[in-house]
Amino acid sequence: xxxxxxxxxxxxxxxxxxxxxxxxxxxxxxxxxxxxxxxxxxxxxxxxxxxxxxxxxxxxxxxxxxxxxxxxxxxxxxxxxxxxxxxxxxxxxxxxxxxxxxxxxxxxxxxxxxxxxx
Numbered sequence: 001x002x003x004x005x006x007x008x009x010x011x012x013x014x015x016x017x018x019x020x021x022x023x024x025x026x027x028x029x030x031x032x033x034x035x036x037x038x039x040x041x042x043x044x045x046x047x048x049x050x051x052x053x054x055x056x057x058x059x060x061x062x063x064x065x066x067x068x069x070x071x072x073x074x075x076x077x078x079x080x081x082x083x084x085x086x087x088x089x090x091x092x093x094x095x096x097x098x099x100x101x102x103x104x105x106x107x108x109x110x111x112x113x114x115x116x117x118x
Contacts, residue, residue, distance in 0.1 A: 020026040086092065097104050 016026055094106065
């Protein structure tokens with residue numbers, strides 16, 4: 001029994017088999033040829049989705065690398081700050097001055113405040 005749709009084309013009642021898909025007769029049927037624009041659009045969207053996925057993956061790898069670099073720079077900043085604190089201690093400064101032979105001494109009396117009247 002054959003039926004006709006509103007466009008006047010004949011509809012097949014038999015089901016689509018794997019053999020039809022493999023030999024390509026599935027793609028030449030009139031019902032599928034009406035949907036080519038939709039299939040092209042679906043393939044286009046799939047390509048955009050795949051491209052978006054790769055772009056996000058690339059950004060995530062870059063983020064991981066930047067986080068690692070940030071952690072290393074924090075450790076370096078802490079180490080440098082610690083070394084600077086060690087070098088600026090009064091005892092360390094005094095030993096450096098003595099080694100340099102500058103002839104400077106530590107004050108034995110506290111400094112005096114001079115008041116100047118204008």
